[in-house]
Every structure is written in structure tokens, then in C-alpha cells.
Amino acid sequence: MTQPLTAQRIEQAVRSYIQACNDADADRIAACLLPAAVHYGPAMPKWSGAAAIGANFANRVRELGHCWTVGQVLVDVAQCAAALEWTRFDRNARVLRGVDWFAFEPETARIREIRPYFAVPPRPDVPHQQMQDFDYAGRGYPVNAPLR
Secondary structure, eight states: OOOOOOHHHHHHHHHHHHHHHHTTOHHHHHHTEEEEEEEEETTEEEEESHHHHHHHHHHHHHHHOOEEEEEEEEEETTTTEEEEEEEEEOTTSOEEEEEEEEEEETTTTEEEEEEEEEOOOOOTTOSOOSOTTOOTTTTTOOOSOOOO
């Protein structure tokens, strides 16, 4: 029998995922995700598949010294979603802050999609500062400025 999806279960899934990332444990990262999970990025092509996402994060931790802290987790059980406010540190004393949006599969509480947003200044040389490969129009997001 499947456990009901609760706010506590979703928050625990987010925290388990972050701990697996910090431990550079590709298998534990992948276990938090659906096999066909997708991780979008604002400055990189999407990562597709639990194994690829796990391997990519494990490599980043080992190679760049990334480590994430959990600031706050907000959960919407009805949408099977959560928002995580995080801080990322690396071995070069760089700090990056942001928010990840998580979409979950309701029966298993495994992550099906992650969309990170960084708290960094805009880059004037990049005309569209948004996640690559994400179907904004298909998801109902505005793609043009509203007419005035």
C-alpha cells in the first residue's frame, strides 16, 4: 500500500535529495528521482534521466566542491510540488543563492522535475535569461511582454 502524500513526506524527499547531492552519491540522488526525471537549468541544457542527474551532481560535488544548505522548504500537497530556498557554497568561497521548484509523482513522492532559479544579477549579453529546453509556452507561461 502506498503512503499518502503529505507535506512532511514531500519535505523529507527534498531534504533526502539535497543530502544525497552533498554526499556526492549518484545512486542515492537517482533513487530520489523518477527514472525519466528532468532537471532544467537557467544557463545549461536540461539533464534527462535519474542516472544522468545523479552522475552530474555527484561529479560537480567532487570536482567543484559544491555543497547546498536548506534555507526553507514550502510544500503544496495539492500540486505535489515544493519550493526549496537554498545556498550553495564551493571550495573557492563562492556563494550562490536560489530556489528550486520540485514537481513530484504523487504515488511515490519521487521527483519528476526540478527547475532552479538563481539569485544573481542579470547578464546584459544574454537576451533570454530563462531555463534552456523548458517549454514555457506549452506550460502556459508568458513568452512575450504584455502589450501596454
